[in-house]
Amino acid sequence: MGRIRQALIKRTSMELIKKYRDLFTTDFETNKKVLEKVAVISTKRLRNRIAGYITHKMRQLQ
Known part of the structure; x- marks a missing residue:
């Protein structure tokens, strides 16, 4: 299983x-x-x- 991130990190990252x-x-x-x-x-x-989660999401979006 992968690492689980807190909802705060995910929510803040997606808004940004x-x-x-x-x-x-x-x-x-x-x-x-x-x-x-x-x-x-x-x-x-x-x-x-x-920043790490944003980097992860930007790689997925490309």
């Missing part, structure tokens, strides 16, 4: 993809920097998990 789809790429490092600019995220760990 809907709003800023043209800014996100399939590169994790780029997505981290974009997240710093477009969203206020409380912790580094949460930011990284959201």
Whole structure:
């Protein structure tokens, strides 16, 4: 089985993809920097998990 992500991470990521789809790429490092600019995220760990999920979804969409 794969890793299970929290609903907060999935929900937040999908909302951000809907709003800023043209800014996100399939590169994790780029997505981290974009997240710093477009969203206020409380912790580094949460930011990284959201960026990772966004990267995963962008790869699926391509």
